[in-house]
Amino acid sequence: MAVKFTLDELIVCRAAREIRDREIVVIGQGLPMAAGILARKTHAPNALIVTEAGIVGMDPFKIPLHIADTSCCQGYAYGCDMFDVFTSILNLGYVDVAFLGVGQVDRHGNVNSSYVAAADGSRRRLTGAGGAPEFGGYAKRTVLTMRGGEFKETLDYLTTPGYLDGGDSRYRAGMPAGSGPTVLITGKAVFRFDPVTKEMVLASLHPGRSFEEVASEIPWEIRVARPLETTAPPTQKEIDIIRRLAPDISMGRSLYAEVLAARVLSILAKSQRKT
Amino acid sequence: MEAFMESDKRMTAKEAIERFVRDGDSFVIANCLTGMPLALVHELIRAGRRRLLLFQQGGIEEVDLLLAAGAIDRLVLAYNLRMGGRGASPPLERAMREGTVQVEEMTNFTLLAMLKAGAMGYPFLPVLSGLGATDVVRESGFLGRERFAWAEDPFTGQKVLVVKGYQPDFALMHVQRSDPLGNGQLWGAMINSKWAALSAKKIILSAEKIVGTEVIRSAPHLTVAPAHKVCAVVECPWGAHPSELAGHYDHDLVFRALYFASLGRPETLRAWMDEWVYGVRDRREYLDHYVDVFGSETLERLRSKPFPSAPADYGYSFRPMWDDSGRSELLGMSLADFQSFLEQRSALIQD
Numbered sequence: 371m372a373v374k375f376t377l378d379e380l381i382v383c384r385a386a387r388e389i390r391d392r393e394i395v396v397i398g399q400g401l402p403m404a405a406g407i408l409a410r411k412t413h414a415p416n417a418l419i420v421t422e423a424g425i426v427g428m429d430p431f432k433i434p435l436h437i438a439d440t441s442c443c444q445g446y447a448y449g450c451d452m453f454d455v456f457t458s459i460l461n462l463g464y465v466d467v468a469f470l471g472v473g474q475v476d477r478h479g480n481v482n483s484s485y486v487a488a489a490d491g492s493r494r495r496l497t498g499a500g501g502a503p504e505f506g507g508y509a510k511r512t513v514l515t516m517r518g519g520e521f522k523e524t525l526d527y528l529t530t531p532g533y534l535d536g537g538d539s540r541y542r543a544g545m546p547a548g549s550g551p552t553v554l555i556t557g558k559a560v561f562r563f564d565p566v567t568k569e570m571v572l573a574s575l576h577p578g579r580s581f582e583e584v585a586s587e588i589p590w591e592i593r594v595a596r597p598l599e600t601t602a603p604p605t606q607k608e609i610d611i612i613r614r615l616a617p618d619i620s621m622g623r624s625l626y627a628e629v630l631a632a633r634v635l636s637i638l639a640k641s642q643r644k645t
Numbered sequence: 646m647e648a649f650m651e652s653d654k655r656m657t658a659k660e661a662i663e664r665f666v667r668d669g670d671s672f673v674i675a676n677c678l679t680g681m682p683l684a685l686v687h688e689l690i691r692a693g694r695r696r697l698l699l700f701q702q703g704g705i706e707e708v709d710l711l712l713a714a715g716a717i718d719r720l721v722l723a724y725n726l727r728m729g730g731r732g733a734s735p736p737l738e739r740a741m742r743e744g745t746v747q748v749e750e751m752t753n754f755t756l757l758a759m760l761k762a763g764a765m766g767y768p769f770l771p772v773l774s775g776l777g778a779t780d781v782v783r784e785s786g787f788l789g790r791e792r793f794a795w796a797e798d799p800f801t802g803q804k805v806l807v808v809k810g811y812q813p814d815f816a817l818m819h820v821q822r823s824d825p826l827g828n829g830q831l832w833g834a835m836i837n838s839k840w841a842a843l844s845a846k847k848i849i850l851s852a853e854k855i856v857g858t859e860v861i862r863s864a865p866h867l868t869v870a871p872a873h874k875v876c877a878v879v880e881c882p883w884g885a886h887p888s889e890l891a892g893h894y895d896h897d898l899v900f901r902a903l904y905f906a907s908l909g910r911p912e913t914l915r916a917w918m919d920e921w922v923y924g925v926r927d928r929r930e931y932l933d934h935y936v937d938v939f940g941s942e943t944l945e946r947l948r949s950k951p952f953p954s955a956p957a958d959y960g961y962s963f964r965p966m967w968d969d970s971g972r973s974e975l976l977g978m979s980l981a982d983f984q985s986f987l988e989q990r991s992a993l994i995q996d
Contacts, residue, residue: 421834422753422836423677423678423679423834423835423836424834424835424836425834435889435896435898436678436679436705436726437678437834438677438678438679438833438834438836439678439679439834439889439896440679440833440834440891441889441891441895441896444952445952449832449834449835450835451835451836451837451838451839451840452677452702452753452754452757452835452836452837453754453757453758453761453839453840456753456754456757456773460773461773484750484780484781492742493741494731494738495725495727495737495738495741496727497724497725497726497727498722498723498724498725498750499723499724499750499751499752499753499779499781500703500723500724500752500753501752501753501754502752503752503776503779503781504752504753504754504773504775504776507773507775507776507778508773508775527780527784528778528779528780528783529779529780529781530779531775531778531779534778540778543775543777543778544774544775544777544778545775545778630898630902631902631906633899634899634902634903637899637939637940637943638938638939640940641938641939641940641943
């Protein structure tokens with residue numbers, strides 16, 4: 371029987387496969403956290419999960435609301451602080467993989483999560499840099515996930531260095547040798563980066579997606595891997611794990627917002643009936 | 646730097662803001678994302694302070710509320726949650742468009758490094774130089790050149806990116822417990838708390854619970870706000886609501902969902918603030934109103950179950966210099982022997 375899954379489940383599973391056992395992994399809230407949890411419950415039980423809030427070695431039983439939310443786990447191995455994470459963990463080269471969300475991305479995997487220019491010349495502020503620039507700059511590998519963002523020939527703002535102008539420009543600018551984004555996972559496809567030119571290469575299409583619809587969203591001529599594969603779907607086991615631990619991620623943001631709104635209204639109605 | 650040495654600094658949030666906050670001050674919020682000092686933030690808004698400069702690591706509600714209230718006009722910022730969708734116009738976006746706030750973009754690490762340098766009394770601190778390739782360094786706001794610089798490593802001659810140290814006028818901080826002196830103890834995700842608190846010239850502290858100094862002294866590793874830096878101690882249960890606080894309560898998603906829903910338009914946010922900030926006198930009235938609107942069981946469901954830390958045993962033999970019979974095992978004599986010993990050896994001086 372064919373496995374049925376949501377788009378967010380597909381992305382989480384694909385992202386989880388970027389984590390290897392016994393790696394040190396920096397993750398943020400949402401999709402990346404679900405990927406980290408899934409990896410620990412499947413192929414990477416000894417991966418060490420770190421958030422920049424100074425939580426090291428967490429084993430969440432659900433998705434935290436944010437990177438400093440410890441209500442999702444009972445204790446953790448090492449409680450340090452944000453300064454420690456960026457210096458004695460990241461700067462010393464301990465971070466194997468960092469997961470970053472993307473607002474805009476260019477062909478060399480540089481990321482904007484700060485400002486998007488509107489048609490009238492004004493700028494809409496996204497969340498801001500947070501920890502992304504240093505993690506993207508200094509982790510050995512960076513996994514980029516993009517939901518609702520866009521491909522740009524020139525970013526409106528360069529928040530986080532990918533491969534800068536391609537080739538070895540990233541390393542000339544001071545980032546550790548060999549580091550950089552290894553994969554970009556979007557709602558439609560998966561991209562990798564050419565080992566020499568560091569240009570983005572379309573590696574796989576999600577089930578049901580066509581090359582044309584992916585290419586139409588990219589303002590340059592996207593290079594394509596041969597053979598162009600289909601993104602491997604989640605297994606039933608993976609889906610069972612995600613749904614048990616992270617149904618809020620499984621259903622995607624808009625469905626979750628809808629469900630949450632209905633809950634709020636019912637709580638309010640219940641409390642007003644009483645008074 | 647002024648030391649605050651009073652032995653009882655307990656006061657209300659209102660008194661604390663009135664006594665220690667001036668228009669035009671700079672400040673920092675010394676809890677980020679978790680355990681947020683929202684009771685103090687609400688009090689700052691009610692007090693009507695103006696032209697404040699906020700060093701803000703990462704925000705959920707604080708920045709938008711303070712901007713909507715007109716309390717801050719400068720912001721050194723690393724991250725601010727943006728809710729309400731593309732069509733919304735939350736206060737930060739609106740204030741930037743209308744020019745009522747100046748924003749300096751930093752990263753989490755470099756903002757905290759500015760504060761850590763200030764906390765250590767250093768003029769600057771090295772950060773990760775690769776950041777030089779980004780617009781965070783290349784573009785600057787109202788701090789201009791008083792932010793990043795390139796220095797030369799005196800040992801290797803290499804170029805190193807540094808940030809300037811800052812000491813904000815005050816910090817707002819919420820903790821689980823404090824004694825009346827202001828030894829504030831915090832646990833859970835520590836994120837920016839230590840360096841943000843220590844960077845400030847004074848800390849306005851709220852605590853879920855005021856405890857005796859003997860409790861503090863049995864667990865000194867948990868003290869994050871040392872009394873000499875704390876100018877005011879406010880006892881404030883649920884002082885971080887709707888954010889969570891380890892050992893006390895979970896985050897309140899239902900309450901937050903209503904707040905987020907109000908962010909879309911200035912009128913709806915104003916109505917939310919009229920109800921939850923301006924419409925109540927203090928955190929106690931806020932909680933009473935919460936129970937009226939949501940029911941007490943909604944609040945009770947947020948309460949933590951215990952998951953106590955294994956106690957750190959600070960024990961020793963605690964053997965005094967002179968035992969009950971007046972003898973010292975170390976010196977091999979009694980207190981009376983000690984006096985004659987000193988006399989024998991001509992060690993005593995008479996005036």
